[in-house]
Amino acid sequence: MFAGAGSNLSQQFNLPFWVGTFGCAMLTILVSFMDFKKITRVLGIFTPIIIVMIFIICAYTFVGKTYDYEALDTVAQTIKSPMPNVFLAVINYYSLCAISAVSMAFVLGGSVVRIGVAEKGGLVGGTVIGLIITCATVTLFANIDNVKDADIPMLQIVKNISPVFSFVYSLTIFALIFNTAFSLFYAFAKRFAGRNKKKLRTVLCISVTIGFCLSFCGFKNLVALMYPILGYIGMLLLAVLLITWIKEKKNILAENLIRKKMIHLAVKKYDEDLDYTKKDKALFHRLGEKSVVDTEEIKSEIKNFVKETGTENLKPSEPESQSQSSDSANN
Structure with missing residues (x-):
C-alpha cells in the first residue's frame, strides 16, 4: 500500500x-x-x-x-x-x-x-x-x-x-x-x-x-x-x-437469537411505556453469559446500541413481541 x-x-x-x-x-x-x-x-x-x-x-x-x-x-x-x-x-x-x-x-x-x-x-x-x-x-x-x-x-x-x-x-x-x-x-x-x-x-x-x-x-x-x-x-x-x-452455523444462529432477545429486553428497560421486571433483568444477564462474547462486554454493547438507535426504532411488531416474550419465558 x-x-x-x-x-x-x-x-x-x-x-x-x-x-x-x-x-x-x-x-x-x-x-x-x-x-x-x-x-x-x-x-x-x-x-x-x-x-x-x-x-x-x-x-x-x-x-x-x-x-x-x-x-x-x-x-x-x-x-x-x-x-x-x-x-x-x-x-x-x-x-x-x-x-x-x-x-x-x-x-x-x-x-x-x-x-x-x-x-x-x-x-x-x-x-x-x-x-x-x-x-x-x-x-x-x-x-x-x-x-x-x-x-x-x-x-x-x-x-x-x-x-x-x-x-x-x-x-x-x-x-x-x-x-x-x-x-x-x-x-x-x-x-x-x-x-x-x-x-x-x-x-x-x-x-x-x-x-x-x-x-x-x-x-x-x-x-x-x-x-x-x-x-x-x-x-x-x-x-x-x-x-x-x-461447522458453526448452528452456533451462529443461536448467537443471533440471543442478541435479538437481549435487544428486546434492553428496549423494555429504556422504553418508559414498557415494564422491565427483575425477571427481565435476570434473563438479560443469563443471555449475556450464553453469548460467545464476554458477558459484560455484550451487555454494554447491547445497551449502548439501544440507546443510540432509540427504542421506537427497535420495537418489534405485536405478534413478534409476544413470540419473543414466550421464547424468553420458555428459556
Missing part, C-alpha cells in the same frame, strides 16, 4: 517516490491515535466517491466508441503474467481481495451488534465490489495498449479524460490506499494488542516502519511477487472460513 501511494503521487504530480510512501506511513501512525469509530466514518466517505468515478470512467470508455478487441487481446497477450491461466488468476485475485479485507472485516463485524446487519452489509459490499472490478477490468482491457506500462493504469486512463478529473481521482486513490493501509496495519496490531491501546500503537508503529522500508522494493515488483502469493494464502483462508461457517 505504501509503495502504491508513492507511485500514485509520483505518476500524477512527478513527486519523488518516497514522498507518497512517507506521507501514507505517517498518516497511518497519526490516525491510530484518534477515535476508531470516528475514523471509520471518515474513511467510508471515499468509497462511494471512487465507485461513482469508476462508473464514469467506464461510461467514458465505452459510450459511443468501438474497439478492435482482437488487436487488444494481442497486446494483452504480450503482458507477462505470474499466473498460468485467466481462471486461476481470477480466483487468485478474489482471494487476494478477501485476505486483505478479512482482518478489518473481523474488527468491524465484531463491533456490529445485530448479526443480520453484518450479513446484509457483506452481501451488498460484495455485490458492489463485483460490479466495480468488472467495470475496471473491461475499462483497462479497452485501453490496454496505452496503459500496459503504467504503475497505476487507471490513473493513466483518467489523465486522458481531464486534468481536473485526474487530480481529484489521484487524491481519492491516495485516500483509499491510506484507508486500506490503515485497515490492514490496525487490524494486524489489534490481533497482538487486544484492548491495550499503548501496545496497539507500539505494534502498529513498528509494523508501519517495516512496511515503509519494504515499499522501496518498488510497487510493480511487489505486486508481481506478493499478490500471487497472498492470493494462494487467501484461497486457504477462504476454505477455512467456509468449513468453519458450515
Whole structure:
C-alpha cells in the first residue's frame, strides 16, 4: 500500500517516490491515535466517491466508441503474467481481495451488534465490489495498449479524460490506499494488542516502519511477487472460513437469537411505556453469559446500541413481541 501511494503521487504530480510512501506511513501512525469509530466514518466517505468515478470512467470508455478487441487481446497477450491461466488468476485475485479485507472485516463485524446487519452489509459490499472490478477490468482491457506500462493504469486512463478529473481521482486513490493501509496495519496490531491501546500503537508503529522500508522494493515488483502469493494464502483462508461457517452455523444462529432477545429486553428497560421486571433483568444477564462474547462486554454493547438507535426504532411488531416474550419465558 505504501509503495502504491508513492507511485500514485509520483505518476500524477512527478513527486519523488518516497514522498507518497512517507506521507501514507505517517498518516497511518497519526490516525491510530484518534477515535476508531470516528475514523471509520471518515474513511467510508471515499468509497462511494471512487465507485461513482469508476462508473464514469467506464461510461467514458465505452459510450459511443468501438474497439478492435482482437488487436487488444494481442497486446494483452504480450503482458507477462505470474499466473498460468485467466481462471486461476481470477480466483487468485478474489482471494487476494478477501485476505486483505478479512482482518478489518473481523474488527468491524465484531463491533456490529445485530448479526443480520453484518450479513446484509457483506452481501451488498460484495455485490458492489463485483460490479466495480468488472467495470475496471473491461475499462483497462479497452485501453490496454496505452496503459500496459503504467504503475497505476487507471490513473493513466483518467489523465486522458481531464486534468481536473485526474487530480481529484489521484487524491481519492491516495485516500483509499491510506484507508486500506490503515485497515490492514490496525487490524494486524489489534490481533497482538487486544484492548491495550499503548501496545496497539507500539505494534502498529513498528509494523508501519517495516512496511515503509519494504515499499522501496518498488510497487510493480511487489505486486508481481506478493499478490500471487497472498492470493494462494487467501484461497486457504477462504476454505477455512467456509468449513468453519458450515461447522458453526448452528452456533451462529443461536448467537443471533440471543442478541435479538437481549435487544428486546434492553428496549423494555429504556422504553418508559414498557415494564422491565427483575425477571427481565435476570434473563438479560443469563443471555449475556450464553453469548460467545464476554458477558459484560455484550451487555454494554447491547445497551449502548439501544440507546443510540432509540427504542421506537427497535420495537418489534405485536405478534413478534409476544413470540419473543414466550421464547424468553420458555428459556
